[in-house]
Amino acid sequence: MTSLYEEIPAAPPADVPTRRVTITVNGDRRTLDIEPRLLLSHLIRQGLQLTGTHMGCDTTGCGTCTVLLNGRPVKSCTVLAVQADGREVETVEGLSSAQQLHPLQEGFKQEHGLQCGYCTPGMMMAAKALLERNPNPTEDEVRWALSGNICRCTGYQNIVKAVLWAADKMREQEG
Amino acid sequence: MYPSRFAYEAPATIGEAVAILDRSGPEAKVMAGGQSLIPMLKLRFASPERIVDINNIQGLDYHRLDADGSLHIGALCRHEDLEFSQVIADSHPTLYAAAAVVADPIVRTRGTFVGSVCHADPQGDWAATMIALDGRIVAVGPNGRREIPMKDFVLGPFTNALAYNEIAVEAIIPPAKGEARGGYLKLERRIGDFATASVAVALDMDGDVVRRAGCALAGVGGKTIDANEAISVLVGQPLTADSMAAAADAVAAAADPRTDHRGSADYKRHIVKTFVTRILSTVASTEQKAA
Numbered sequence: 001m002t003s004l005y006e007e008i009p010a011a012p013p014a015d016v017p018t019r020r021v022t023i024t025v026n027g028d029r030r031t032l033d034i035e036p037r038l039l040l041s042h043l044i045r046q047g048l049q050l051t052g053t054h055m056g057c058d059t060t061g062c063g064t065c066t067v068l069l070n071g072r073p074v075k076s077c078t079v080l081a082v083q084a085d086g087r088e089v090e091t092v093e094g095l096s097s098a099q100q101l102h103p104l105q106e107g108f109k110q111e112h113g114l115q116c117g118y119c120t121p122g123m124m125m126a127a128k129a130l131l132e133r134n135p136n137p138t139e140d141e142v143r144w145a146l147s148g149n150i151c152r153c154t155g156y157q158n159i160v161k162a163v164l165w166a167a168d169k170m171r172e173q174e175g
Numbered sequence: 176m177y178p179s180r181f182a183y184e185a186p187a188t189i190g191e192a193v194a195i196l197d198r199s200g201p202e203a204k205v206m207a208g209g210q211s212l213i214p215m216l217k218l219r220f221a222s223p224e225r226i227v228d229i230n231n232i233q234g235l236d237y238h239r240l241d242a243d244g245s246l247h248i249g250a251l252c253r254h255e256d257l258e259f260s261q262v263i264a265d266s267h268p269t270l271y272a273a274a275a276v277v278a279d280p281i282v283r284t285r286g287t288f289v290g291s292v293c294h295a296d297p298q299g300d301w302a303a304t305m306i307a308l309d310g311r312i313v314a315v316g317p318n319g320r321r322e323i324p325m326k327d328f329v330l331g332p333f334t335n336a337l338a339y340n341e342i343a344v345e346a347i348i349p350p351a352k353g354e355a356r357g358g359y360l361k362l363e364r365r366i367g368d369f370a371t372a373s374v375a376v377a378l379d380m381d382g383d384v385v386r387r388a389g390c391a392l393a394g395v396g397g398k399t400i401d402a403n404e405a406i407s408v409l410v411g412q413p414l415t416a417d418s419m420a421a422a423a424d425a426v427a428a429a430a431d432p433r434t435d436h437r438g439s440a441d442y443k444r445h446i447v448k449t450f451v452t453r454i455l456s457t458v459a460s461t462e463q464k465a466a
């Protein structure tokens with residue numbers, strides 16, 4: 001049995017109405033015919049094979065599926081893929097270039113900001129959105145901004161340190 | 176989880192959206208932030224034939240304070256727009272306090288104030304502030320525009336007074352009679368949880384005299400509890416230890432909590448009383464400092 005996840009983005013049955021959308025994902029413009037009920041998380045993982053975005057609770061609670069939609073963090077399990085039409089999506093794969101890790105990725109490495117790593121992509125995307133608005137956050141502000149993301153290893157201490165590390169690094173780079 | 180099939184439209188104007196709703200009949204649903212509707216679609220609690228997504232309508236994301244002091248909140252004003260708003264911080268203490276405790280920061284980037292009021296969840300935070308502030312909803316349908324006072328807007332849990340072919344385009348909070356004071360306190364087990372109990376208090380102060388007092392409660396009844404009458408004992412006098420204690424008792428008596436996994440009925444009623452007292456004492460102590 002093919003799961004709906006695989007079925008929808010690739011080739012929905014001929015009699016199912018689809019909608020043509022153009023979505024920019026990590027800088028690449030993609031034109032796709034998709035079913036309106038397809039969730040953004042399913043498009044990203046099954047349709048575009050960008051499996052860095054994780055699915056956790058699937059009920060808008062855990063935040064591991066967080067991506068940026070026009071620069072703001074959203075839980076991609078709770079956005080329809082058609083709603084990204086004409087908009088920009090950034091996933092964790094968009095953080096690093098081929099040569100260089102993003103300061104957030106480096107920070108998670110330096111400060112041991114992950115244990116099992118399952119929540120990491122969502123944490124990084126939520127943190128990226130924070131640092132874009134607030135390049136010099138306090139520890140409290142970091143905790144507040146990440147309060148929609150759950151880490152079941154309960155490694156919050158190091159996640160917060162990793163984000164503060166990245167903030168320092170990014171301010172240094174800005175000069 | 177994924178929703179059952181639906182037809183999808185994302186019109187560019189309110190007129191078009193209303194026309195689609197009108198010809199689709201009651202099986203169509205409006206989508207704003209989708210932060211309540213999409214979970215319901217995924218759980219198949221709702222299986223509408225058609226979704227009318229209003230996110231592509233320009234010019235609905237505003238919130239603005241008019242010259243007469245009335246606050247207008249457009250249908251696409253997100254929770255976080257209010258949380259980070261200087262206008263709200265300066266003019267509406269009750270809304271400002273609530274904005275930071277609705278859901279979690281990521282849900283707040285999508286969910287809307289008006290959508291939350293339309294959703295009519297007995298535990299919703301914004302409905303409580305709307306009742307305390309005597310707000311109203313502006314609806315647009317095929318026959319034009321009408322205003323619905325908040326006390327008539329919520330008919331029951333998850334049921335509002337909109338016709339199937341109407342869209343709520345904005346919420347209006349009337350001008351304060353004097354200086355707007357108050358607050359919002361919510362007890363939640365963790366961030367992102369709905370209220371175990373929460374209290375919205377809105378006071379209009381003329382010097383140290385209370386001109387109008389509003390109060391509503393979430394999480395402590397089968398619907399949002401309108402405690403405006405209970406808190407009206409404060410009106411016409413300065414805040415005193417006696418008046419505040421009387422108000423806290425009256426509001427706690429208006430709550431209708433049930434024992435559940437979030438706590439016992441007695442506990443929740445106690446929280447309500449404590450929260451009313453805390454908000455009022457904070458207002459009273461800043462009044463004293465100002466004097």
Ligand SMILES: Cc1cc2nc3c(=O)[nH]c(=O)nc-3n(C[C@H](O)[C@H](O)[C@H](O)COP(=O)(O)OP(=O)(O)OC[C@H]3O[C@@H](n4cnc5c(N)ncnc54)[C@H](O)[C@@H]3O)c2cc1C
Binds near residue numbers: 060207213294
């Ligand atoms: C994890 C999580 C935690 C949450 N915690 C809280 C919380 O603590 N407190 C709280 O108050 N809320 C909470 N919510 C709900 C959240 O605030 C929603 O954003 C809100 O209830 C609905 O607003 P929306 O814009 O997302 O509406 P939608 O989900 O798009 O719509 C909700 C309903 O309202 C109708 N509707 C929406 N807009 C309009 C309109 N303009 N005209 C006519 N009908 C309309 C829709 O048809 C639908 O029936 C939480 C949600 C999640 C996922």
